[in-house]
Amino acid sequence: MDNHLSLLPSVLKRRALPAAATLLSAMAVGLAHGLLTEPTYKASTRLVIDNQTVSVSELGQAITDVQRSIPSGANLLATQSELIKSERVLQRAINQLEDDLGSRIEGLTVDELRKNLTVNVLPATNILELTYSHPDPEIVAIALNRVAEAVVAEGIDSVRSEAIALREFLESKVPEQEIKLRVAEEAESQYRQETGIVAIDVQTENLVQSLAQLKNQERDLLTQFQEVEVRSRLLQDVTGVDNLRQAYRAVRVGQNEDLNRLEAQLLSLESAVIETQSRLGPQNPELLALLEQRDATRVLYQQELAKILPPGSAGAVGRESSETISQNLVSEFILRSFERSALREKLGTVRAERLQMENSLADIPKFQQPLASLVREREEAANTLSLLRNKLEEARIAEAQIVNNIRLIDTAVAPDSPSSSPLVSLVLATAAGLFSAVGVIVLLEALDDRLHDAAEIEATIDLPVLGVLPKGLPQNPDIHTVKHFLEQIYWTEPYRRLVKALEFSSQGKLGTKSNIFVISGLTEREGQSLTTTNLAAVASQMSRQSLVVDANWQRPLQHLFLNVRPRPGLCDVLQEPGYSELSEVQSSAIAHLDVLPFGTSGDYAVKSNLAETPEIHTLLLAASKRYDFVAVTAPPIATCADAATLSNYGTGLILVVQANATSRSLLKRTIADLKKSGTTILGLVVAQTPDPTESSSLPLETPHRIHNPLVLSTQTQHIVDSEK
Incomplete structure (x- = not known):
């Protein structure tokens, strides 16, 4: 950078002639323009654009916020500057000027008004400065004020027309949304009737509680059934009874008095036979008489037993059926058998109810998704309807109000002296000439591919x-x-x-x-x-x-x-x-x-x-x-x-x-x-x-030849x- 700056004096020296010619030409043109042109007067006024709350409704405030209508990345003030110079605004101002000045502005067109109108944005503010120039100082002030008033009036009309359009749109949408809400409510009601679901959360909670109770009940019944099963097996091992029918027969035999008497005689004869045989021998007549008596008693016992029991089952009942303890154990076995059967049936019923309840609980998610969709549609329709009604009221309020986001800060006054003079033209032309001279130097240097001196060569070429x-x-x-x-x-x-x-x-x-x-x-x-x-x-x-x-x-x-x-x-x-x-x-x-x-x-x-x-x-x-x-x-x-x-x-x-x-x-x-x-x-x-x-520079000592x-x-x- 320092090397290039060091070349600046030599560049200016080389290009001094074309640069000076450019500067002098610009100054001459500026001076001639200042002397020959008619003096003009200039006035200015200011408009401020803000987003203050100027409407009592939220929708009205949104309408007056011009930032929302500006595309992303665009400048709000620059856009508003172009709108001020639009044909609609300027034609409105011309119409008002014709009423105020009559023939004094006869023939004034939108293009002429736009040509002399300048809109500037004040730095770091939301203020627009409008400047207008004209040979007549009175027309300058009046025309500029009418343009500013037209801008404000155009903003008010724009806000009101947008509010009317919104109100008409909302009035057409509210009945449509009411129909959508009724349809959504009917669809939800019909689905609830078909599925029997009223409140999914409550029904699910009740099913879960009932299912938990059934599981507890099933667990208790299973424990009782296992205890009765163990007792029945123990009684079966003690009594030797295989099933309930056999136990019933044994109890019945034990309760017959004739059989008990014959059984007692048979036991007595058995004891006498054993004693006589051991004492007198096997061939003793007394022993033989006891044997005959025993056999006769046994036949009589069998006959009595056959009267009580069905054919073929008389031999299945032993002597233990006549004992009191045996009778009690067999009776206990019968009671436990009945209790076990009752517990089995009850356990089966509880299990069936549990399975049915589990299936019902599993089916709830299947019904829940369609129902949630219907509920969501109904809620969305209701919320949308409520929003549309609220916005409709806000649109009516905004339509009735006079709101705008553009305000006139001050009014223009007629200037006392012209804005242009030969001296001003000369100064401006001199500034323009300086810029042009610099441009000519830069252009000539860019087009010139020659190396001019050692300093430029060292700055350009990386060689000594x-x-x-x-x-x-x-x-x-x-x-x-x-x-x-x-x-x-x-x-x-x-x-x-x-x-x-x-x-x-x-x-x-x-x-x-x-x-x-x-x-x-x-x-x-x-x-x-x-x-x-x-x-x-x-x-x-x-x-x-x-x-x-x-x-x-x-x-x-x-x-x-x-x-x-x-x-x-x-x-x-x-x-x-x-x-x-x-x-x-x-x-x-x-x-x-x-x-x-x-x-x-x-x-x-x-x-x-x-x-x-x-x-x-x-x-x-x-x-x-x-x-x-x-x-x-x-x-x-x-x-x-x-x-x-x-x-x-x-x-x-x-x-x-x-x-x-x-x-x-x-x-x-x-x-x-x-x-x-x-x-x-x-x-x-x-x-x-x-x-x-x-x-050409020659040495101080010039040779003679x-x-x-x-x-x-x-x-x-x-x-x-x-x-x-």
């Missing part, structure tokens, strides 16, 4: 400027002008500084020929050949044994500048085996300065490939050992790659650019290409060409003719 050559040097010198050049300190001192800068930049570079410098330019018009000659001449003047190698096969000029033979030269040394490396170096008329011209011109293929041959590397290596300063001039970089190749054999490449001539864009592209190829660029040398807007740049010396002309 090694030296700035003086102005006024002849462009086609001969040996006489070169000698005269060496006598002028004004011309030679920049070259001396350049030689010292090159020697300093080459110090400490290992592996390079630190005294070989390749000099080239972008095009043939950069002055690289003249710069090479002058640089080598100054180096020789500084007691450096110097050599100039002319490798510019496109335009070899060193033999002309230093007045030596054009052949044999570099091309002959590299192509013909009869020449040694530095055998064709020629001494010039300047002490310590030798020249190797380009030599015989060959065909294009030979000349264009000289820099690629290994022989030139060997030649330059030998030159670096013999000479203190070797300057090699190469073809232009924009048209040939020899300069990049030759720079690899020495310290690096020096680019010569012409001030006010070299293209900025071409130089940037060339340097970028050289950096990509790995070429070492030591820096830039600026050869100053006088700017067309400046007069300066050769015409276009006229060569007699000897140089002879050499040129012989070359042809």
Whole structure:
């Protein structure tokens, strides 16, 4: 940024003439306009736009809020400014002006009124300033007040018309919404009747409680049933009764007195038989009589038993049926059997009720979703109807009120003096001229692709400027002008500084020929050949044994500048085996300065490939050992790659650019290409060409005789003719 600011004085100096012409033209136009135009008067008034509560109803407040009608991202005040200048508002103001002023404004149109009307937004406020200009000061004030009144009246009409439209819309929607509410209520009622659901939450809670009670009851019955089952099994094991029928028979037998008596006799006879047999033996007549009596009693017992029990079951009842304990246990077994049967039936009934209740509870969500949808539709319809009725009342209130969000702050008064004068026009024109002059400078700089001076080159190109050559040097010198050049300190001192800068930049570079410098330019018009000659001449003047190698096969000029033979030269040394490396170096008329011209011109293929041959590397290596300063001039970089190749054999490449001539864009592209190829660029040398807007500056000590740049010396002309 600082580099660009430093270029500002030079830019202003270069563009001073067109900038001054632009400024003076603008000032002349402004002054002529101020003197020739009719004076006009200007007045202003102010309107404020706010969203204060100006309506008693919420809907009325929403209607007056203009922000709601502005699209997202739009500016409220800018939109209102355009509405003020709309045809509807201005035509309304013109109609009022015709009533007030009559023929004084006859022919006033909307376009004329809009042209002279200005609407500005005061910064950081919601205030609009209306300004109107006209040759008549009275008309200015009246017209501006009528426009402001028309804006306010238009806002009131707009609010009222919108309220009427809303009221009509709501009046048409309320009956429709009442019908929707009735339909929703009937659908909900019918669904409740079909499903039996009145209150889902209450019914669900009752079902859950009843289901919990049934589960508790089922759990208690199951516990009782298991206890009775255990007792029945124990009684069955003790009594030996397999089922309820057998137990019943045993109880019945035990309750018959004849059977009990016969059973007692049978037991007594059994005891007597056992005792007699053990005492008298098995064949005793007494024993036999007891046996007969026992058998007869047993037959009688069986007969009595058959009378009580069904056929085939008399043997299933044992003796235990007649015992009291057995009778009680069997009776207990019968009671437990009846109790178990009753508990089983009751448990089954409870389980069936529980399953039915669980199914009912599971079906509730199926009914709940449709019912919730119907309830939601009914509630939405009711809420919408209530909202529409409320808004309808608000719309009626807003229609009856006079509300607006635009207020007139002050009224316009007739101005005492005109707003325009020649001095004001001149000041405005001067300001416009300054801006235009700046624009002209910027435009000319943008269109100009040339590099003008060293400061601009350093700010634009990321390379050091090694030296700035003086102005006024002849462009086609001969040996006489070169000698005269060496006598002028004004011309030679920049070259001396350049030689010292090159020697300093080459110090400490290992592996390079630190005294070989390749000099080239972008095009043939950069002055690289003249710069090479002058640089080598100054180096020789500084007691450096110097050599100039002319490798510019496109335009070899060193033999002309230093007045030596054009052949044999570099091309002959590299192509013909009869020449040694530095055998064709020629001494010039300047002490310590030798020249190797380009030599015989060959065909294009030979000349264009000289820099690629290994022989030139060997030649330059030998030159670096013999000479203190070797300057090699190469073809232009924009048209040939020899300069990049030759720079690899020495310290690096020096680019010569012409001030006010070299293209900025071409130089940037060339340097970028050289950096990509790995070429070492030591820096830039600026050869100053006088700017067309400046007069050529010569040194303080002007030489007595300066050769015409276009006229060569007699000897140089002879050499040129012989070359042809």
